[in-house]
Amino acid sequence: MKLSLAPLFWTQAALVLANVEKTIFLGPAAVNIPLAHPTLDDLNLEVLTPASPPTSSSLRTRLEAQFPTASHPCGKSTWLLLDNLEPGRRYEVRICWAATQPTSFDLSTHELDTVFATPELITSLWEYTTPPSSSSDQKPRIHTPSRHQQQSTSSREASTLLLQISAAADYFSPNATLMQSVPPVDVDIILDAFVLNVLPRSLVPTVGYIVVVAVLSFFVARQIVAWFRAVIDDDDDDDDDDNKNTQTKKKQ
Numbered sequence: 001m002k003l004s005l006a007p008l009f010w011t012q013a014a015l016v017l018a019n020v021e022k023t024i025f026l027g028p029a030a031v032n033i034p035l036a037h038p039t040l041d042d043l044n045l046e047v048l049t050p051a052s053p054p055t056s057s058s059l060r061t062r063l064e065a066q067f068p069t070a071s072h073p074c075g076k077s078t079w080l081l082l083d084n085l086e087p088g089r090r091y092e093v094r095i096c097w098a099a100t101q102p103t104s105f106d107l108s109t110h111e112l113d114t115v116f117a118t119p120e121l122i123t124s125l126w127e128y129t130t131p132p133s134s135s136s137d138q139k140p141r142i143h144t145p146s147r148h149q150q151q152s153t154s155s156r157e158a159s160t161l162l163l164q165i166s167a168a169a170d171y172f173s174p175n176a177t178l179m180q181s182v183p184p185v186d187v188d189i190i191l192d193a194f195v196l197n198v199l200p201r202s203l204v205p206t207v208g209y210i211v212v213v214a215v216l217s218f219f220v221a222r223q224i225v226a227w228f229r230a231v232i233d234d235d236d237d238d239d240d241d242d243n244k245n246t247q248t249k250k251k252q
Contacts, residue, residue, distance in 0.1 A: 022094040023107040027085035030157045031112065040081060040112075040160070043129045048163075048191040049084040050091065057191045062184035065103055065167035074106045075168025077124045082109065082191060085159035090194035093163060097187045102171040109161045124164065165189070 033040065049056045059080075066076040085091065095105055115121045169182040192200045199207065 019099050020094055020096050021105040021107060022092050023109060024090065024092045025109045025161070027087050027089045027091060027159045028111050028161060029087050030159045032155050032157055033112075033160065034155045036154055043079075043081075043125070045079055045081040045129070045162075047081045047083050048093075048189065049082075050086070050191055050193040051084055057193075059189045061187060061189065063165065063167050063187050065169050065182045065185050067179075067182065068168045072166075074166035075104065076166065077128055078165045078167065079125050079128045080163040080165070080189070082161040082163050083158060085161065086193075087159045090197040092192050092194070092200055094190045094192065095165060095187050096190070097185050101183070101185045102169070103185050104168045104170040106166040106168075108164050108166075110164060111161060115162050121164070125162070 046059055046061070047056075048059060051057075063078050064076050066072065068075055082091075082093070093107060093109070095107060097103060097105070110118075110121060115125060167185060171178075173179055190202070192202050195201050195204055
């Protein structure tokens, strides 16, 4: 007998991609951001925006992780820029990763003034944006210039946050190499705006599908109940006719 492993494969794949961590926040008030150097663009951070095209609201990348230490209890930090937010609107950032890479993620958002006024945060940001001097051959981070980089004005107003993602390795292995050097984690990072501050925009199609199915199921159920009632009524009428015929025969 030939055994197909396709259903098992897709079931396992669905389970593998199930790990999700997220944070929910409100867009801060717009602030005046100077465009004269040094600027936020000089940090060469990956940028996520809720505006179109949709690809600007998601990022597929690899994040560095490490085992927790006294100086980094949550692991290694990665910083991103959340730009062009709407003040007062609810957003969420989700990070998805494979279960085959056991990792503990901690997500937090910070306003620009808070980061620059907090020694721990500005130190973490500086460590991330400044490559180690010993790794001269390290590949530079890829940064796509944003639209506002080409503006000639001296400043712009925008609702902006800095996203800090801390990744801590969450496994134990007898492999000494894995214990000394934690491999990067493949992740998807998604910025999702809420509709009416109630429902994440990405869930709207799912909710719409559920509503349509529920409405159709209601009408189908009504038709089935009406059909059953018609069948029962027909059976009752047949029984009444049989009883009448039986009583007539008895009288004769």
